[in-house]
Amino acid sequence: MKVESRIFEIITAFFFLCAIVYSVLTHEVVGMAGLFLTGGLSLIIGTYFRFVSRRLEERPEDNPEAEVSDGAGDVGFFSPGSYWPITLAGSAALVAISLAFFYVWSLVIAGVLLLISVGGLVFEYHLRPSDH
Structure with missing residues (x-):
C-alpha cells in the first residue's frame, strides 16, 4: 500500500500546485475551488492508504x-x-437512466433491482450453516 499512498501524495501535490497557479493566473473562483477540493480528496485517499500500509x-x-515470482500464488x-x-x-444502468430523466417510479424499481443484484452477487456462494 506504500506505492499507492505515494501515488496519491504526488497527485495531491500536483493538484495543489495546479490550483495555486490557476488562482494566480485566472482569478476564477469555481475552477480554483474545484482544483483545491480535488487535491483535498486525493489527500484523504493518500492519507488513508498511508495509515493502512502501516x-x-x-x-x-x-x-x-x-522479483516477479514473489507475487505468484x-x-x-x-x-x-x-x-x-x-x-x-x-x-446500475437503469438507475442512471432513471436519474437522468428523473422517473421516480423507474428509480424505485431500479433501486430494488440493484439491491437484489448486489445481494445475489455477495451471497452467491454463501452456504447455510449445518443444523447439527
Missing part, C-alpha cells in the same frame, strides 16, 4: 528488490460462470 505486512509491490476466488455481474451492470 498496519499491513509488506507486499512484494512495496519491496524495491522484489492465488489471488482469490472468482466465479467462472456467474450472471450476477451482468444483472448488477444492467440495474
